[in-house]
Amino acid sequence: MADLKIRIWRGDATGGAMEDFSVPARENQTILDVVTQIQREQAPDLAYRFACRVGMCGSCAMEVNGRARWTCRTHVKRVAAPGEVVEIRPLANLPVIRDLATDMAPFFDKWAKAQGSFQPKDAPDGSVPAEFSVVPPNSKQRMEADAGIECIGCGVCYASCDIVAWNKDYLGPAAMNRAWTLVNDVRDGGNKARLDAVSGDAGCHSCHSTQSCTERCPKNLDPSSAIAGLKRKLFWDSLLGRR
Amino acid sequence: MGAPGARLWAVQRITAAFLGLAVVVHLVTIMLAVRGGLSATEILERTRGATLWFGFYAAFALCAGLHGAIGLRNIAGEWLGWRGRRMDGLWLAIGLLTAAFGIRAAWGLYHG
Numbered sequence: 544m545a546d547l548k549i550r551i552w553r554g555d556a557t558g559g560a561m562e563d564f565s566v567p568a569r570e571n572q573t574i575l576d577v578v579t580q581i582q583r584e585q586a587p588d589l590a591y592r593f594a595c596r597v598g599m600c601g602s603c604a605m606e607v608n609g610r611a612r613w614t615c616r617t618h619v620k621r622v623a624a625p626g627e628v629v630e631i632r633p634l635a636n637l638p639v640i641r642d643l644a645t646d647m648a649p650f651f652d653k654w655a656k657a658q659g660s661f662q663p664k665d666a667p668d669g670s671v672p673a674e675f676s677v678v679p680p681n682s683k684q685r686m687e688a689d690a691g692i693e694c695i696g697c698g699v700c701y702a703s704c705d706i707v708a709w710n711k712d713y714l715g716p717a718a719m720n721r722a723w724t725l726v727n728d729v730r731d732g733g734n735k736a737r738l739d740a741v742s743g744d745a746g747c748h749s750c751h752s753t754q755s756c757t758e759r760c761p762k763n764l765d766p767s768s769a770i771a772g773l774k775r776k777l778f779w780d781s782l783l784g785r786r
Numbered sequence: 787m788g789a790p791g792a793r794l795w796a797v798q799r800i801t802a803a804f805l806g807l808a809v810v811v812h813l814v815t816i817m818l819a820v821r822g823g824l825s826a827t828e829i830l831e832r833t834r835g836a837t838l839w840f841g842f843y844a845a846f847a848l849c850a851g852l853h854g855a856i857g858l859r860n861i862a863g864e865w866l867g868w869r870g871r872r873m874d875g876l877w878l879a880i881g882l883l884t885a886a887f888g889i890r891a892a893w894g895l896y897h898g
């Protein structure tokens with residue numbers, strides 16, 4: 544089999560350039576395999592990140608031919624025809640630390656800003672409530688929460704959203720998807736602050752509903768609909784004077 | 787609602803809903819009116835003193851002014867980075883001014 548032509552972005556926060564590599568092609572090979580091969584055999588100082596290699600941790604996300612993906616779950620065959628160059632860059636919309644490793648801090652800071660942590664309703668001091676909440680699995684709210692709960696925080700949606708690129712304060716799809724699961728969590732008592740946090744120009748009202756986030760989420764989640772849910776809730780709550 | 791963006795969003799959706807209907811009414815009226823030719827006198831005959839039509843076009847102009855200005859505000863924020871309370875005030879003024887021109891025109895047909 545002919546070698547694969549790989550082009551990788553090398554550099555740091557001050558700038559960088561593409562560098563060409565050639566890697567032996569194999570029958571079955573993921574983008575992460577290719578990057579690992581390059582680091583082991585050709586460029587020991589190549590920085591990148593991964594952990595589970597099976598699509599569970601979300602740490603291996605990068606831009607492959609202009610599209611954010613989990614590299615461990617992306618076969619070379621799926622993204623490039625034989626002989627075609629594969630371009631690998633660090634995840635978009637995040638500061639680069641070095642080479643293919645980005646700084647995820649702004650992404651997680653925005654989860655915190657969107658009030659993405661569970662606030663137990665009955666216990667403002669954080670202690671375990673005395674009573675268990677009964678949450679019927681087929682109640683509407685439970686189903687809304689379930690739909691978004693499997694997010695593993697990989698940042699693929701965040702890197703795929705134009706609004707994130709245009710507005711540095713925009714919370715982004717993952718943080719608001721998380722907020723929406725909590726808005727629908729009947730055990731949670733933090734909705735007032737949460738809905739304030741996700742409303743306005745930094746929040747759901749700047750989303751264009753273009754659904755790149757939904758299209759690219761490797762977990763098949765639907766942050767776009769979650770954001771639409773937030774808009775709907777804020778609209779009716781304020782119209783009916785519930786806020 | 788907290789952030790101005792949220793209120794503006796609500797106004798933009800509500801005006802959009804009204805404009806959707808209004809454009810249909812506007813077009814249907816045109817189509818009915820032009821059957822057999824149309825002259826300025828005919829238009830004035832229909833609109834002069836017709837309070838309902840004046841109300842309709844005044845609301846139309848107000849919605850169009852606000853809807854357009856909010857849309858431009860969002861584009862300016864995203865593409866040019868023009869944001870903040872001052873800009874919001876400016877866009878509101880532009881929206882109301884556009885609306886005022888439209889309402890003035892409707893008034894002319896109603897009264898003139």
Ligand code: SF4
Nearest residue numbers: 704750751753754756
């Ligand atoms: S739907 Fe909204 S959050 Fe998702 S990519 Fe588009 S603008 Fe971004």
Ligand code: SF4
Nearest residue numbers: 694695697698700760
């Ligand atoms: S919503 Fe999907 S793409 Fe976005 S961080 Fe969560 S798992 Fe990743």
Ligand code: FES
Nearest residue numbers: 596598601603615
């Ligand atoms: S390495 Fe864990 S998801 Fe790819």
